[in-house]
Amino acid sequence: MAGVLGDRALLDSVGHVGRLRDRSLLRRLPVKGGPGVNERERVGRVGGEKGGRTGRTSGGEWSGRRVLVVGLGASGFAAARALASLDAKVKVTEGATSEVIEERARRLRLEGVEVTTAGHDTEVVDADVAVVSPGIPPHATVMTHLASAGIEVISEVELAFALARCDFVAVTGTNGKTTTTSLLASMLSESGLHALAAGNIGLPLIDAVFEVPDDGVVAVEVSSFQLAGIREFRPRVAVLLNIAEDHTDWHGSFDNYIASKARIAINQSSDDVFVVNSDDDAAMSVSEGVASRVVPFSGSSVPDNGLGWDGDGLVWRGREVLTADRVPLAGAAGREDVAAAAGAALEYGVDVDAVRRAVESFQPLRHRLEVVARAGGVTYINDSKATNPHATLAATKGLRDVVLIAGGRAKGIDLSALRATVPPVVAVVALGEASNEVARAFVGLVEVTAVGSMHEAVGVASAKAIPGGSVLLSPACASLDMYESYAQRGEAFSRAVRAILSEQPEGE
Structure with missing residues (x-):
C-alpha cells in the first residue's frame, strides 16, 4: 500500500479514471514555501489576524449552472437549498419516499426546484454537474447513467469546500471519527475561534460554511463515501485515525476503501499537516505518499516528531498536555481519540491550555462505549456505533470478563477478526442477520447463544455476566437488518437493560 497517493490511477465515484496529482487539482493551492499552518500562521489563526487563506469559488459562479442533486437525505437537501439560493438550475432525484423526504421535496418545490421522489429519474442527465449523496453506491443505476453521460460527479463536501471561505480541519478513519471530530471542535472553540463540527457527524457541511465566518474553522467528519466524490x-489539517475492513459492499474491495480514505490528503501541500495513527500500519502506509507534513500520534507511546501517551501523560513536543485521569473517554480507543484531536488542534495553532480545558469538559457521545447501568457488580455498556470488527476489538481493550452482544448486517465484512476479542470476551450472544457468522467466528473459543431480540439478548447476557465483568453491546455489524439506525439499536439495548434489571429481585 506504499504510495497510495502517488501518481497512480484510481477510480472515482462513477468509475472515471483520473491521476492523483493531476494539475487541475493543484491550480488553487498557494505557492510552496508560503506561510504554513504552524509557526508563522500560529499567531494569526488564534486570536489575531487571519493569514494564508486559499481563495475558492464565489457563489456567483453557480448562477445558471444546471445541477442535479442525487438523493434527498440531510446533505442532499442542504445542497439543493444552497444551490437554489445561488440561482443554480437545480433538479433533485430521490429513489425512496417517506414523510421526511416528501416534506423536503415540498419545501424545495416552493423554492422552484424540480424534485422527483420514489424512484430515481435516470432520464435526467442534462446537467453540468451532479451532487451525489454519500449513501448512493457507485454501481447504482443512476450512477451508471451519469457516468455514461459524462457528467461530473461531486459530493456535498466538495460543493461546500468550493463555497467556503473558512478553514477546514478534517477527520476520517474507520472508527472514532465522530468522537474525535466533536472533541476537536471543542478544542478549536475553547481557543476562541468560531468553530463548528459538521459533515458526516450530522450537520451538513454546506450548512456549516454559511454559518462560520471567514476567520472561523469547521471540524469536518468525512466518510469514505464522501471522500470518493471530492476533487x-x-x-489545512487532515486526520487519519485508522483503517480496517469496512464498507466493502459499497467500495467493491478493501483496497478501494483504503484508496478512498487516502483521498483526504490528495490536495494538501507542504503548507498543510497530515495527522496519522502511528500504531496503524494501513494508515501509516497512506502517509508515505502525502505532500503535507506528517505528524504521527499514538495511544500507547510518543512517536518521533509527533504526540502520544507516555504512561498516563499525553506529550507533545516534550511538554505534557494532560493526564489520563482528566480524560472522560473509556479505554484505549478513548486515548487514541484524544491524542488525534489534540494533535490536530495543536498543529493548527490551539494552545495547550485550551486543549486541556476542552478535554476535561467533554461529554462522551451516546452509543459509543456509553455506560448505561451498573448492577450486581456488572457494567452494561452501549457501543452500538461499533459497526465493524475493528471497532469491537477496540471496545474490548481494557475490559475484563466481557459478555459480548454482536451481530446485525455484516456489510460484506469478514467477521473472523472477532476471534481476537477472546480474552477478555468470555461468552457471546449473537443477534440479527449475521448471527451464524458471529457464531462461526468464535467456534472452539467461547460459548455462543443465538437469540431473536434485543430483550432476549440482554437477558441471556445478564445471566452469564459475573461481578467485575461487563455486558457489552458492540455489534461489529450495521443495524439495518432490525433497526433504522445504530442509535435506535442502542436505545433498544438501553431499554432492555433497564427492563431486565427492574425484573431482578433486590440484592441480585
Whole structure:
C-alpha cells in the first residue's frame, strides 16, 4: 500500500479514471514555501489576524449552472437549498419516499426546484454537474447513467469546500471519527475561534460554511463515501485515525476503501499537516505518499516528531498536555481519540491550555462505549456505533470478563477478526442477520447463544455476566437488518437493560 497517493490511477465515484496529482487539482493551492499552518500562521489563526487563506469559488459562479442533486437525505437537501439560493438550475432525484423526504421535496418545490421522489429519474442527465449523496453506491443505476453521460460527479463536501471561505480541519478513519471530530471542535472553540463540527457527524457541511465566518474553522467528519466524490477539497489539517475492513459492499474491495480514505490528503501541500495513527500500519502506509507534513500520534507511546501517551501523560513536543485521569473517554480507543484531536488542534495553532480545558469538559457521545447501568457488580455498556470488527476489538481493550452482544448486517465484512476479542470476551450472544457468522467466528473459543431480540439478548447476557465483568453491546455489524439506525439499536439495548434489571429481585 506504499504510495497510495502517488501518481497512480484510481477510480472515482462513477468509475472515471483520473491521476492523483493531476494539475487541475493543484491550480488553487498557494505557492510552496508560503506561510504554513504552524509557526508563522500560529499567531494569526488564534486570536489575531487571519493569514494564508486559499481563495475558492464565489457563489456567483453557480448562477445558471444546471445541477442535479442525487438523493434527498440531510446533505442532499442542504445542497439543493444552497444551490437554489445561488440561482443554480437545480433538479433533485430521490429513489425512496417517506414523510421526511416528501416534506423536503415540498419545501424545495416552493423554492422552484424540480424534485422527483420514489424512484430515481435516470432520464435526467442534462446537467453540468451532479451532487451525489454519500449513501448512493457507485454501481447504482443512476450512477451508471451519469457516468455514461459524462457528467461530473461531486459530493456535498466538495460543493461546500468550493463555497467556503473558512478553514477546514478534517477527520476520517474507520472508527472514532465522530468522537474525535466533536472533541476537536471543542478544542478549536475553547481557543476562541468560531468553530463548528459538521459533515458526516450530522450537520451538513454546506450548512456549516454559511454559518462560520471567514476567520472561523469547521471540524469536518468525512466518510469514505464522501471522500470518493471530492476533487479539490483541501483541509489545512487532515486526520487519519485508522483503517480496517469496512464498507466493502459499497467500495467493491478493501483496497478501494483504503484508496478512498487516502483521498483526504490528495490536495494538501507542504503548507498543510497530515495527522496519522502511528500504531496503524494501513494508515501509516497512506502517509508515505502525502505532500503535507506528517505528524504521527499514538495511544500507547510518543512517536518521533509527533504526540502520544507516555504512561498516563499525553506529550507533545516534550511538554505534557494532560493526564489520563482528566480524560472522560473509556479505554484505549478513548486515548487514541484524544491524542488525534489534540494533535490536530495543536498543529493548527490551539494552545495547550485550551486543549486541556476542552478535554476535561467533554461529554462522551451516546452509543459509543456509553455506560448505561451498573448492577450486581456488572457494567452494561452501549457501543452500538461499533459497526465493524475493528471497532469491537477496540471496545474490548481494557475490559475484563466481557459478555459480548454482536451481530446485525455484516456489510460484506469478514467477521473472523472477532476471534481476537477472546480474552477478555468470555461468552457471546449473537443477534440479527449475521448471527451464524458471529457464531462461526468464535467456534472452539467461547460459548455462543443465538437469540431473536434485543430483550432476549440482554437477558441471556445478564445471566452469564459475573461481578467485575461487563455486558457489552458492540455489534461489529450495521443495524439495518432490525433497526433504522445504530442509535435506535442502542436505545433498544438501553431499554432492555433497564427492563431486565427492574425484573431482578433486590440484592441480585
